[in-house]
Amino acid sequence: MAVIVTVEIPGGTREVYERTTERITGADWWPAKGFLAHAAGPDGTGGWRVIDFWESEADFMAFVEKATPIFQEEGTPQIMPRVEEAVNVIVK
Template identity: 45%
Template sequence: MAVLVYNRSSEWTQEIYQALHDRVLPDPENPPAGLLAHIASPDERGGWRVVDVWESEADYQRFVEDKIAPAARELGAPPFDTHISEIYYHLIP
């Protein structure tokens, strides 16, 4: 089942996001298996947020373990809060 993944950190900046993005998604034409949508923006409360739609939570967790976590450690990126919920309905034209 598809899931919505909401990541947020008051300590993240556009520069931190971009550095991580450049490492884990270097080619937007070749997204990781299971990624359906990816949106990043500043958070109105400060910091940064990233919202994804994945085909499954397992696809997301695999990407975190294989790509995001190692790259974040390498960058010394601050932690972020993650919330995952099943999607009832989505339309991505």
């Protein structure tokens, strides 16, 4: 079952997001198994929002395990994402 993963990062910045994303997408394990789509931007309250689509929650959790060292090194706070069932995912 596909899932929608929403991560709200209070105080998150574009600069930290871009550095982190560059490192993740440059990793030898990227693209991670089950990754479908990604979007991110300011949340309107001074933080940052990330929305991902994954083939399964297990695939997302395997990605988190690989990406956690990068998140930690870039100073991204440990955040509990919201994971919800996706009824449909359409990608171009």
